[in-house]
Amino acid sequence: xxxxxxxxxxxxxxxxxxxxxxxxxxxxxxxxxxxxxxxxxxxxxxxxxxxxxxxxxxxxxxxxxxxxxxxxxxxxxxxxxxxxxxxxxxxxxxxxxxxxxxxxxxxxxxxxxxxxxxxxxxxxxxxxxxxxxxxxxxxxxxxxxxxxxxxxxxxxxxxxxxxxxxxxxxxxxxxxxxxxxxxxxxxxxxxxxxxxxxxxxxxxxxxxx
Numbered sequence: 001x002x003x004x005x006x007x008x009x010x011x012x013x014x015x016x017x018x019x020x021x022x023x024x025x026x027x028x029x030x031x032x033x034x035x036x037x038x039x040x041x042x043x044x045x046x047x048x049x050x051x052x053x054x055x056x057x058x059x060x061x062x063x064x065x066x067x068x069x070x071x072x073x074x075x076x077x078x079x080x081x082x083x084x085x086x087x088x089x090x091x092x093x094x095x096x097x098x099x100x101x102x103x104x105x106x107x108x109x110x111x112x113x114x115x116x117x118x119x120x121x122x123x124x125x126x127x128x129x130x131x132x133x134x135x136x137x138x139x140x141x142x143x144x145x146x147x148x149x150x151x152x153x154x155x156x157x158x159x160x161x162x163x164x165x166x167x168x169x170x171x172x173x174x175x176x177x178x179x180x181x182x183x184x185x186x187x188x189x190x191x192x193x194x195x196x197x198x199x200x201x202x203x204x205x206x207x208x209x
Contacts (some may be wrong), residue, residue, distance in 0.1 A: 024120055024148060025050070029058060030073035030194035034065060046075050048086065050118045053102050054087075067100040087114075091160050092154075103153065103160075112174070114198055121149045131169050149194060156161025156204075165193040180203055200208050 007129060025048060034057055044059030072087045085105050090098040103115040103123035123145050152163040154173055154199050169202035170192045171178040184190070190197040 014025055024146075025118060030075035030077055032073060034073040035071045036065070036069055037071050046073060048075070048102070050086075050102050050104075052122065053100070055102070065080065067102050070102075089160060106195070107202045107206075109202065109209075111206050111209040112202055113157070114202040115153040115160070116195070117151045117153070119151065120147050123147045152198060166174065167192040170201070174201075177205055177208055180208055 027047075029045040029047045029196050031044075033041055033043045033106045034055060035041050035045060042057050042059065042063075046055060046057055048055045055065050055067075055070060057065070067088045070088055072085065074083055075081070077084050086102050087105055088100045088161050089103050091101045091103075092098050093101060101117075103117060106114040106116050108172070128171050152165065153160050154163055155171060161173070164171070170183060174181045181201060181204065185197075185201060188200070190201055192198070192201075
């Protein structure tokens with residue numbers, strides 16, 4: 001009886017955690033296609049994991065591909081209501097050695113391209129709050145909650161550079177049009193660290209170039 005009760009509590013905790021956090025990208029299937037380096041294109045249900053540079057295809061079974069074998073893949077994201085495109089590009093995620101890495105292309109242009117990578121991080125700001133954290137039966141929530149975080153990159157002058165999400169660095173990236181970009185941001189109340197705003201800022205820079 002004690003083991004059964006413990007199992008029920010454990011299942012409840014897991015369900016509560018999943019419902020509270022929502023699903024992460026590596027847990028969700030989308031309609032899409034994968035283009036291999038050799039040129040072959042596979043269509044079906046696609047699921048991706050940017051942290052581990054993996055993409056899976058569900059079509060009469062499940063196949064897993066690494067970024068070393070994939071040129072690009074696309075998904076139709078029902079939440080965003082559109083097609084999202086990911087390319088494999090060489091980049092040193094750790095150290096100086098370049099490896100094939102998946103990047104999502106947020107906006108393209110002749111002068112600047114905005115890229116993005118997702119990762120799951122612990123949000124310690126929620127530590128000690130919420131129904132589970134406050135319930136004395138379980139004690140305080142340890143380590144905070146998991147959330148999806150975004151890292152942004154720019155391709156400019158043929159090089160990929162990581163963006164630290166600081167306004168000064170953003171204006172340095174757009175140094176030849178920094179005053180105009182800064183004015184555009186102020187007039188439209190755009191932030192230097194929000195996904196949608198970075199899309200608009202990069203598109204504006206490409207437009208005035």
